[in-house]
Amino acid sequence: MNGINLLKFISNYCTSTVTPKVCIVGSGPAGFYAAQQLLKSSSDVHVDIYERLPVPYGLVRFGVAPDHPDVKNVINTFKKIAVNSRVKFLGNVDIGKDVTVKQLQENYHAVLLTYGAEEDRSLGIPGENLSNVLSSRQFVGWYNGLPSDKNLKINLDVEEAVVVGQGNVAIDVARMLLTPIDELAKTDITAHSLEQLSKSKIKKVWMIGRRGPLQAAFTIAELREMTKLKNCKTSWRMDDFNGVSEMIPNLPRPRKRLTELMINNLNDSTNNHDNLSKEFAPIFLRGPKEIIGNEFVEKIRLSINVLEGTDYKNQQAKDTLDIEDINCGLVLRSIGYKSRQIDQSIPFDIKKGKIISSNGFVNDNLYAAGWLSTGPVGVILSTMNDAIYVGGKISKDLDLTTAKSGSYEILKILEAKNIRSVSFDDWEKIDKIEISRGKDVGKPREKIVDVSEMLEIAFS
Numbered sequence: 001m002n003g004i005n006l007l008k009f010i011s012n013y014c015t016s017t018v019t020p021k022v023c024i025v026g027s028g029p030a031g032f033y034a035a036q037q038l039l040k041s042s043s044d045v046h047v048d049i050y051e052r053l054p055v056p057y058g059l060v061r062f063g064v065a066p067d068h069p070d071v072k073n074v075i076n077t078f079k080k081i082a083v084n085s086r087v088k089f090l091g092n093v094d095i096g097k098d099v100t101v102k103q104l105q106e107n108y109h110a111v112l113l114t115y116g117a118e119e120d121r122s123l124g125i126p127g128e129n130l131s132n133v134l135s136s137r138q139f140v141g142w143y144n145g146l147p148s149d150k151n152l153k154i155n156l157d158v159e160e161a162v163v164v165g166q167g168n169v170a171i172d173v174a175r176m177l178l179t180p181i182d183e184l185a186k187t188d189i190t191a192h193s194l195e196q197l198s199k200s201k202i203k204k205v206w207m208i209g210r211r212g213p214l215q216a217a218f219t220i221a222e223l224r225e226m227t228k229l230k231n232c233k234t235s236w237r238m239d240d241f242n243g244v245s246e247m248i249p250n251l252p253r254p255r256k257r258l259t260e261l262m263i264n265n266l267n268d269s270t271n272n273h274d275n276l277s278k279e280f281a282p283i284f285l286r287g288p289k290e291i292i293g294n295e296f297v298e299k300i301r302l303s304i305n306v307l308e309g310t311d312y313k314n315q316q317a318k319d320t321l322d323i324e325d326i327n328c329g330l331v332l333r334s335i336g337y338k339s340r341q342i343d344q345s346i347p348f349d350i351k352k353g354k355i356i357s358s359n360g361f362v363n364d365n366l367y368a369a370g371w372l373s374t375g376p377v378g379v380i381l382s383t384m385n386d387a388i389y390v391g392g393k394i395s396k397d398l399d400l401t402t403a404k405s406g407s408y409e410i411l412k413i414l415e416a417k418n419i420r421s422v423s424f425d426d427w428e429k430i431d432k433i434e435i436s437r438g439k440d441v442g443k444p445r446e447k448i449v450d451v452s453e454m455l456e457i458a459f460s
Contacts, residue, residue: 023048023104024049034369054092162205205280212244244263248263289302299327
């Protein structure tokens, strides 16, 4: 054996004796799909998934609307990953506080951050601090059981609400406010929000967009569901669609189908639907200028906009200086999420609200995937594709010249701080209780929203 081959032999032998250890921070879709790819790419990699809360699944548990159970079926896939012998779930561990990112980097061959985008963007207009001006993120967390939002102060004793923004989350929020309570009672919506929604007096929800119908960010599936909502009519403004029909033949198929649905529904909305007691009112070419009220919101002042530019994809809204006021008792902003910098060592773009990375690579052995890396765009499918790509990239990049201790050393750090992590077996105790409580009231599950109660069950 010559010298070069001998070196290769020694290198291969040494590498083969080192077990690859990767940790993932965040147990939502990006985290689990990345873990799945890592397991596929390597027959001996060990993956530890850290989660700040005692419960897994992130956006699927806390973001997907209660009346979309089919979307939550992806949990079945995630469970199969979590129970893999090479995967360890460690809940109730707050990375950046309990353990630093640097400590993770020192004890793993690669660290993947997938903790999502949990903060919301503000409108930056006068009156935004009035009572009953809330973020859609808080509202979604409230009805989906996010512990930090369980005590959200929201007054539903009003007749009209305004949602600022026109993405899928905006439609979800509008639908939750307008769906008959007996329909919501069959879902896994939280008990406290169901009780309050049952007393809601909201009859009309406006959904405001700065630009026109051709720039609407919601999907056809979300809109179609909204237009078929029981006891609710969808009202459009004819003037918002001036010139839109002539554009349809030249639109890409997805945009074409969405626009055709709006036009068809617009024509149908001119028929008599006065027998329906609730109303969904999307309006375009309006921008929030000011929220007006004394202590509580009383109305929102909107700029009347026109579009500038020839290409509909790049058209921008221009304020004409004319205004429109809409009376309302609740304003929910839904203009996007942003991530937070959980550790000062993480390169972070504060303005964009996301980590600084290049195709998932951050620096050294640090990576990012999902909304933390891409920004809050797309649906679970797009997050899956990104996570699979980054998971594959990590597998190729792994430097196995040195053995790493993985969770062994991290658990010692946690023990010194008297912090006990929640295993996947522990989570399944919580899961079992939630399903049992749900069965008692005719729901898929009754989510536990108190962290201390979660931990008491997990460690029982």
